């Protein structure tokens with residue numbers, strides 16, 4: 001498995017986290033699967049908000065805590081934003097037809113991916129967000145060849 005830390009960022013504010021999500025949106029132009037790890041309130045949804053706004057979404061971006069997934073049809077195609085925090089049993093994902101979401105031409109951004117382990121498959125890129133006092137750190141790992149190529153483009 002390709003699992004190298006390519007880069008990490010120190011992020012002082014939520015605005016900066018959104019800006020970093022937007023920067024990732026400019027290099028993730030294709031389909032793929034991004035996992036977002038990190039504790040409650042670390043900034044995962046904030047990163048996704050920046051990502052989706054950079055892709056042209058103009059409305060609100062709320063964490064799909066109860067619905068598990070929110071899908072956005074944007075100019076570049078479909079983006080699925082998952083939050084699996086409240087997933088009781090990974091089997092629920094089978095009922096919602098998870099394989100259709102994770103098909104090859106989709107872009108999936110997944111918060112709390114560990115809760116769907118065994119059902120949602122592998123990521124191309126894994127982001128890990130952590131608290132640094134009131135600020136945050138974001139580390140990015142490539143977990144596929146496709147992910148490695150994307151991260152190499154990050155400045």
Ligand SMILES: Nc1ncnc2c1ncn2[C@@H]1O[C@H](COP(=O)(O)OP(=O)(O)OP(=O)(O)O)[C@@H](O)[C@H]1O
Pocket residue numbers: 011012013014015017038039040041042043044045046047063083085111134135136
């Ligand atoms: N440097 C920072 N980066 C990101 N968010 C920050 C930062 N500093 C403060 N915040 C605040 O922390 C909160 C992050 O919330 P967010 O919903 O993005 O977290 P989350 O990781 O998605 O949590 P959850 O696991 O509950 O879904 C927001 O209220 C945001 O304004």
Ligand SMILES: [Mg+2]
Pocket residue numbers: 044045046063083111
């Ligand atoms: Mg969230």
